[in-house]
Structures are given as C-alpha cells and as structure tokens.
Amino acid sequence: MNRRIRSKKAAAESAPVATTIQPGPDGRRPLVSARGITKTYRTGDVAVPALRGVDLDIGEGEYVVVMGPSGNGKTTLLNCCSGIDDIDDGEVIVDGHDIHALSDRARTAHRAARMGFVFQSFNLVPVFSAAENCELPLLAAGVKPSEARTRAERLLDRVGLADRKRHKPAELSGGEQQRVAIARSLVAEPAVVWADEPTGNLDSATAESVLELFAEVHAAGQTLVVVTHDPSIGARAERLVTVTDGRITGDERRAQSPGSGPLATAAEVG
C-alpha cells in the first residue's frame, strides 16, 4: 500500500507542469527554461551573489557553450539549471518539469532519467570499473542490471573503450576517463547533457578528441550545455552564452546543423 502511495506521489511530482516556455528562435522544442534565477552563497556573515536574476532558454538539440571569467557564476548556472544546487529565487523548467518544485527524491529521479553530466575532474567512482561507472545512471533509474550492462558496454564500444571496460579509473588515462564519463552521461538517453569544464584536466590533443566526441554527440541530436573558459570550445558551439558577474551578458547564435557522426544517437544506442 505504501509503495503504491509513494508511486502515485512520485508520479504526480514528476508530471510535466503547465508553463509558458518560449519556443527557440529556429522553432526547436524548448527543453530548458530558466526564469529570474538568483543564487547567493553565504559564508558566515559574508554573502556572495553568484546569479542575479538569470533568464535562459535552451532548445532541444542545441549545443550551448557558457563562457565567462572564473568566479562569475558559470558553474553555478549549470548546477542550478540541472537541479544539483538549490536556487534562492526564480524557476527552472527542464523537459517540462519545474525541477526546484520537485522533492529531492523526484528531482534526483528526474536527473537520472533525463540528464547526463560530465565534470572537469571526470568524477568516476574509483572503486567501479569503466562499465560499472557507465551503467550507474541506468541502475539509478531502475533499469535491470543485465540490460544496463549491455547498454553501457555498447556505449563504451562507441566511445572507443571496448577493451577498457573492466579497468578501474586509476588504470585509465585522463582522456579515457573522460570518455567513460561522456559514455556515462549519454547512456540513459538524457534530454540534456551538462558538461562543466570537460577539457580542463586534459592535454590539448586529448581535449581535442573529447571535443570531437561532443561534436559527434551533438550531430546525433543530443542537447549539450558546456561550461568552459576555453575560447576554442566556444568557437565550436552553435550558441555562445556569456556570463559576467552573475548575469548573462551575451547570447550569440551561430548557424550549425546537426549531422551524423560515428556516434549514434542515444536512442540508437539504447
């Protein structure tokens, strides 16, 4: 009985909300919509505003790069839009859900099902193998372990790590670890992948290969939001958002069309 009640509650929480989201300029389905989000960090009596009423809309299939100087709120914007950090004011709709209105449990489940993450320092679970790391979001979303393993291994094959599935992170190079992280971010077929300084810990050659991988992913139709201070990444994006002092101070769109690379869409992978 309790289980059923909980299920109903979770279902109610995860139901899309009726909200007004502006369609993208090219008519894409709106995926992320942030309105007036503010975030202030407090350390003792000191308050440091990180976001000051930010509005941002991201359409399905967009490759958005968020740039700006260090400490100006890029990562905070990513964290708040993805729901891994709370906001002080405003609202964020992701894939039809007001994520900050959800309970922690529902928000976590939403992340597992609809979002992928890539971090600067890879952040693989050190005691898990590449395949185990990759299947983590699937297991979190309740996919059967055998199916999760099959999908994870297939995706690792696609990112060129077919022979490294059983290796632990400490046995992989930085580039390989980031490929595992990218595979992990895609394995659950997310609506959007958030990447925070994904090349920050890589040498230029390895960083290039990771960016090519992102390009392939995007070409396959994946929505990507990348936070970086690396101008070369900004140059590849179809949309460049600039954040300064907790505000969006630039939003530049470039003409780019999704193509088809060796990495299939998440739907194909699944």
Add this chain to the structure above:
Amino acid sequence: MTVVAAIILAVLAPFLLFDALRRPTIRRLAIRNIVRRPGEAALVVAGAMLATALITASFIIGDSFGASIRGIAIDRWGPTDELVFVGGLDEVEPAIAALEAADAEAADPVFDGVLGAAFLRVSVGSQGADAVVNPDVRLLEVDPAAAVAFDDDHPILAGAADLAADEVVVNADLADELGVAAGDPLSIYLGGEELPFTVAGVAPASSVNGFSPLLAAPGAITALAPDPDAVSDAGLLVSNVGDTFTGADRTEVAEERIEAALGAEVEIFTVKQGLLDNAEDEAAEMTELFGTIGGFSVAAGILLVVNLFVMLAAERKSEMGTLRAVGLRRGHLIRAFSLEGALYGVLAAVAGVAVGIGLAAFVMALAQDLLASDLTIRLDLVPTSLVSGALIGLMVSQLTVLITSWRMTRLNIVRAIKDLPEPTRLGRPWRRLAVGGVGLAAGAALYLAAGDTPAVAMIAPALAAVSLIPLIDRIVPRRAAVIACCGAALVWVAAVFGLLPEVMGDPDISLFLIQGILLVGLATVMVATLDRLWLRGAELVTGGGISGRLGLAEPLARPARSSLLVAMYALVIFTITFMLVMNVVFTGQNPQFAREAGGDYDIYLDTTATAGLTAEQLAADPDVAAAVPLSQGVVDVRADAEDEREGRRWFLTGIDASILEAAPPPLSDRLDDFADDEAAWAAVAAPDSEYIIIDKEWDFVVGETYQFGDPEGDFTTLTVAGLTSVAWMVDAELVVSSTRLADFTGEDGPVTRFYLDVADGASAEAVAQRLTTEGVRQGVDARTFLSTAAEETSEQEGFLNMLQSFMGLGLLIGIAGLGVVMIRAVRERRRQFGVMRALGVASSVIRRSFVVEASFVALQGVLLGIGLGVLSAWQVLTQSTAFEDGLDFRLPVQSLIVLAIGCLVASLAMAAIPAVRAGRVLPAAALRMAT
C-alpha cells in the same frame, strides 16, 4: 614491560621535544592538524585511549585481587601469624610458658602475643519454629581476658567481658545466617547432644572472630564433649612483632623459635605468610590473565589506531605531496605525524588511566557478584600500576603511530598532489626472494633450535609457510600462492595442539593469545584475497544493484584497511567465542564430575566423630539404597623428590569392602594387575592393604611406591593402585583402607563420612536436604556430588563471565571502530557521493550502500571470529592434552547466535549515523569542494 616502555619512550622523547620546541614547521603541522578538526582528534584519542585503559585495568584488577586476598589476613587472622597445634588441652599452658620464655631469652624478641585456644567443629542452630542450622562451624575456646590482650584492635568479645560458661560470642556473618542477636538462645550440637547456649554478643567477622565464628569461655568444650581431647585440637595463636602485614616478615625466625621451644613434633602453620604469598601469586596470575585476555582488545585497539592514522594520512595525501614538493623531507612528515601522535598519546594515556580505573572497578564489582566465594573484593589503586599502564599505553600508541606514519609517508609527490592512487607494486624480485628465503630459513632454524617450546612450535612452521609466498608466486598465481601458504599455516596453527600433544601439553595462557592473533591474521589475509569470490557471490545475492555493489566495492578496493577492521572485529569475537565454548563445556561437565567424584553414590554425608551415626541407620532410610561408612584423617607424605607434595597435610579417606555396595568412583588410571576399577578399589579396601588410590591432581604415578608417615614419624610404603579424577572436590584425595588409616592416625578410624546411594525414584537433592535437617544433632551435613560439582564449576563460570565482561569492552572497540571508520568514510567519499547524487542516485541508495559495507565488514569479522574461536576451543578441548581426559565438546549455539546477531545489529546501528550523513551530501556542495 613497564621498563621496556619507559626505555622506548625515553629514547623517543628527546626527538619529540626537540621538534616541539625547536622545529616550528613540524610543531605547527602537528598542532594545527589537531586543532583543525577537534572532533576527529577526539576520535583518535579515544582509539588510542582504549589500549591504555585495558592495560591499566589489567594491572588494577591484579592489584585488587591481591589486596582482596591480603584482606583475608585482616578478616581471618588479624594479629595471628602462626597457628601451632600442640596436642592435648593440658599442653597449652606449658607451651605458652615455654614459648614466652624462649622469646624473652632471645636477643631479638619475635612474638608480641601468644593465645592458647582449643578448636572444635560443631553444628550450631537458632531455636524456635524457624530454626536455622549450620552443620559445620568452628568453635574457639579462649580465655576472654587473654583474647582481648592478644588483639586489642578488635572488639573480640563484643562487649561481653565476662563470658559465662554457657555463653558464646557469635560473629556477624553467623549471626546473620542464624538470625540471632545478643541475648538470643542458641543450640550447639555435638555427639548427638543438643546443648543450650546464649548469645553474649555479636562481634565483627574479623581477626579471631573471622577465623572462628563462635567464641566460648574455657570449659565450654569440656561441657560439650566428655573426652575433649578426642574431638578438639589444642593449640596456640601466635602473633609476631609488627602489624597485621609486617608481622609476617618474621615468620621464618618465628617458626625456628617455636620449633626450638616446643620441639619438632608440634604442627606449625605459617598461616599469615602463606596467605600473603598466595595473595602475591594470585595478583600476578590475575594481572597476567587479564593482561593476556585484554591483549586481544589491546590488539583490536592498536588496529583501530592504525586504521585511523591510515585514514588521516590518506586524507592529507595531497597536503603531504605539496609539503614534499616545497622541500620537506619524508622524515619531516614522519616527525610531524609522530609529534601529533605523541600529543594524542599523552591525552589518551591520561584519559586511559581514568577509564582503566573505572573499568577495573566495574570488573571487581562483577567479581564480587560472579565469584561464588566469600572473598571481600577491594579495589586497590597502586600508583606504580597506574603509571605502568599509562607508560605502556603511551608506548603502544607511539610505536603504532611511528610505524604507520613511516609507511604512509612513502609516496610519489605528483601522485600525492593529484590525489591519485599509488600503483600496486610487489617489490623488486630479488628483495622478495630474499625476504621469503630469510623467513623460510628463520622458521626452519627456530623450529630446529627450539621446536619443543610451545610458542615456537606454533609460530615457526607458520612463519616458514607464509615465507613461501614470495618464493612461489612467480610460478603460481599470487592469489593461489597466498591461499595455499596462509591456508597451510592456518591449519598448522589450528591443529598444533593435536599434532604435537607432547610439546603443547601444558599450554601457557599467552599461547592462546598467540594462537588467536595468528589464526585471525592468516584467515583475514585469506578472506581479503578472495575478494572476487565475494563480489560474485554478492552480485548473485543482491542482483547487481548499486547499493550492494558500492557497499562491497569500497571495502574490497581497500583490502588493507578493510582487513584491519575485519581483524579487529574477529580478534575480539574469537576470544569471546572461545570463552563461551569453554564456559558451556565446563558447566556441562557437572554430571560427569559428579560421577567421577562419587561413582554411583549420590550423596556424601559428613558428621562428627562422636555423633554415633551408623551406616545401618542411614541404610534404613527408605530413600537410601546403600550407605557406606568412611573414616577420615590426616597424614604426611614423603615423596622421592622434594616438591609441593612433601610437607603438605594430606586428607585421608579410609574405606572398607562395603565401598563396593554401589559402583565406586571410576579411575582415570589403574595398575594393570587389576581387571577393572572395582578390583582396584577392592584391593585398597582390604584390611591393611598396601595399596592406595589418589587423585591425579598431585602427579602420583600408578604402580610407584610412596612413603606415608604418621604423627610419630613412622613411615609406611604404599603403592598407587589407581588415580581418581576429581575426588579433591569432596576432600577424598587419598584413599586407603580403614585399618591403614587407623594405623596412621593412631586411633580406630572415626567414621565421619558416609557415601549414600539414593533409592530409585528419590531426589538426591531432597534426600540430602532432609538428612541434614533431621541429623542436626549429629552435625549432619549432607550434600550431593552434583551440587558440589555445580558449586565448583560456578566459580569457573563466574570467572569466565567476568573475563567475558572484560572482553565486552574489546567488542565495543570493534563496533566503535567500525563507526569511526564509517564516519570518516563519509568525509573521504564526499565528492563521490556528490557525483552519484548528481547522476541521479537516490540518497536512500547511498545510505543502503553504507549499511551493506558495514554489514560486510562486520559479517566477515563475526564469521571469522566465531568460526576460529569454535575451532580453537574444539582443538584445545578434544585434541590436546591440556585437559587430560579431554572434555565433551559442545557448542553454545544460542549464545553464539546472540553474539553474532548482537554484533551485526550494533554494527548496523553504528553505521546508521554515517549512512544518514552520506545520504544528505549535497551534490553541488560536494562538487564545489572537489574543485
């Protein structure tokens, strides 16, 4: 040990002080790391404190047992240092005069008091409808004035200065038992007569009143017994110059002077000196016992400190890498850790002594309840013991920190700064071969040189087997090599009692500590080596879920750290299991002990020599199938070699052919000349038999002859026909024919005991109770062999319970240690949890992973501890010669289940708080911290 600790600390102290005073960087590193996280510093201090607490408690417990036994000197003997039996009542006064004259003539007077007395064993009871009877009480007849002069420190006469002939002074214990007070009537029973007395006063049960619960004025014994000399002992209580304790220092001189004055034929008992020697031995034995048993907990405490420092070092790895990069040498880091450890250690030593005092007080309070003896337990805090406990505890924590920091500071600077794991290295081949070769050679050499020493016989082959690992792991897979070599060593250590019974026959208690540590260490290494097996098994059980997988992956990824935890658990549970098995086995032996002490007889009934009770009268009782008379006396034994058997007063039991009316006690060994045990008993029971049966406790050999002397010094040679097992339990250690006993004692062996075989269907316990009540006039004290066996084992049971309670603290260490490690794990894996939460892993999954991890570690420890404890106990009980006839092995299944479930539940409870904390980690905060 204290000296070793003092030397080691004296060597380390100058370096630590130098760093503290003259090396500001090292001092800052040490102190600020403590101050930075006071909560965690408190955890380390708590871990280090436990070793000090246990060691200090062991010392205090030893001291306290010694003090408690020394306390008997006051309770029972007061000023009396020697007890001298002079023969008849008429010889008392001349003996006092001779002794005082000899002392007065000597240049150095030894005696400051001599009290003439007569001793008589009587039954005593209150009067009225609710009369209570004590069947066996010592009555002391003394001159009241002389008694007060002999010991004016104690109110011996309880104010009854003029003790009349029909008055007695009763000590407080007996007054409580009988429910009498001053002025109440009292009955004394002797030789079938009941004599009325009045309680003149109730005195404290100490000094003369402690030794003898009843004091009567001269003439009382004459009134009680027509032939006083036949039923009483006349003698002197002699007090040496000095107080209760220092008087015993002159015992040797006093003994010589008594012999010189009264002749060699008097019997001298140096009661005070014997008691104090016993106290000293007992104190040393208790310190060793609790120190050894506590050693398991100390070992667990050391593992906890190692674990905490390994975690501290892991947490500061990046910081250490940076420090190395900016120019600090490895030695600086070790010194900073050592100084930090020393500061923790000093705090821990102080706190440990305080906790040790509390623990010892708890154990001694338990001892008062659990030990079924009338020993008054006293807590004795000896300053030197407290200092010793602090020094040893400080040394243990300091060495632990030093060795751990030496290991943990061996790092690659770049990897440390980036917080990357160190690669697994097996070391250079030649070095590994050298280590293996040296270990193998050392094991072989040790065994050849000292293989007949139990500890060496156990350790050396195990060392050789383990040393084979680096020699063969290039030929066979390493896991297989570890399993094979550690397995072989484990089998050896577990089975050595049975494999080498001659060598391991009389094991020292410390051998069990060695065995336990070896077994647990080897098994833990094997379990850690089987990590893949556990993972596969767990996947099958949990279905590959995140929480199960993560909960297992974490401990398996850090085998050294996990092994420390598992070993910590297993060590303590091993000891508790071992004691639980021993306890249930010992208490389960009661019927067997009863059978070995009494054969088919159920009751032994003691009476007084003059009571006139006969076997025929007892056999006429409808509940008694057979009644056999036994006579009792005392004899000297002259053994071939001078040992503890010589000079001892041996209690003789005289039997006749009627002993065979029911099956007599079974013999553990007998002469081949006899077809069966009954034939041996028959040979001993024959008139003027030259055979004896004696308890095996005293190492007499079947077929050997020994000389037994009477009070006149005439000796007779007798042959040992057989050995009994536990006859000492009922004071029947030396059995001869009744006629032979009469020869020894110079009188027709007085019948003072009967063995009774209870009729079918009658309750032996009820019959014994009834006979005691009905036979009060004859001073009857009837007891079943079974109840006496139960009394004996209840002492052991109480003692084992006491040790188990002591070990309970070790268990707390294990459980608290797991909690501490789990709390620290939250901090260590904060980023990981943040990432997992960001990826959509529910906080409940993370919480569950913690529970799985704690359960996995605890379960391994519990299973290893219980399994090895049972194995070890089984070995010792059934395969070794530690218990000569072996004991029936039995498992305390219920207790073990309670132990296992209790440990697991407690472990889960300890994991609950860190699990909740881990589940609450905010992803963004954790990731921000990481970047």
